[in-house]
Amino acid sequence: MQSKLSDIELIDQTLAGDQSAYADLVKRHQRFVFTLALRFAKNREDAEEISQDCFVKAYRSLSLFQRQSKFSTWLYTIVYTTAMTTLRKKRVETSSIDDEDNTIQIESNGRYDENNAENRSRSFYLNQAIAQLLPDDATIITLFYKGEQSLEEIAQALGIEANTVKVKLFRARQRLKEKLERNLKHEAKELI
């Protein structure tokens, strides 16, 4: 069961030497951090490595957290920089929009079952479409809809202007919409 204490209270306890308080912080944010990492890494093993690295880095620098922003915003800044650095190191190619191999990988990740197409819901196609987006687009969509982050906070996490985030969010939504429609059309054709 997760602690009811606020992030700041847990940080204070961690800084006072209580490691279990930090474990509570990890439990609270792990799903979101892992999802963000997955937007960059595209496979679970790399995403796990990135997100684990993020939490260790955050622990190491916890005393430097100035509390001028939310802990989650600060943490997402670490996720973003760590993911970029790790990807650069591993030289993972970002998937292009029309990458057929990538579509196959996403389908296998999403446990695609050719004989059970009717089970696939619209949310399945949505997740599939997000996985096909470029990491930056997928990150902005995830931060905005699931991270409870304002445009200003996203701007802070990504190190860009709030207006740029607004434009990027608009474009990311457009692309996501296009991909979703394309995937659904493709599915309809398959069924016919």
Add this chain to the structure above:
Amino acid sequence: MNNIEEKLWNYIDGSCLPDEQQAISLLIEQDELYRSKYLELLQLNQEFNAIELEEPPMAFTYNVMEAIRAEHAQKPLKASINLGIIGGISAFFIFVILALVIIALASIQWSSINPGLPVTNFQLPNFSKYFSGPVIKGFLYFDVILGLFLFDAYLRKKSFSKQS
């Protein structure tokens, strides 16, 4: 069309100015194109809100905490040096150097170097009486006790860090 969508997204997000908000609201009421587009985007917005987060592996938290513990255990000696010890050693050396300088200066026969200088009657205390047998024995005995005490503290600390 993009312009309409951009305006409508800003309207949905509530990120436009109050005047713009009112104007768009009016357009949605009166313009069929705006209304249909608005409903389409509103539905998309609801779907985007319902995106599910991925679940990390079961042992994720445990792995993170293990990595942190391992990092603590591997902390380099440089990072765990006690500044008090460094200060103590520095103070000892400074004291010894100052004592040597004073002894050296005190042992110089200034009058023989420059007969014009006034003769000072500065005399060093007779150290030899302090270094008599019982004093040295007492000092060594104290050192042995202190050494054992510090060794015991070190072993206790080591066994405690192993347990945690």
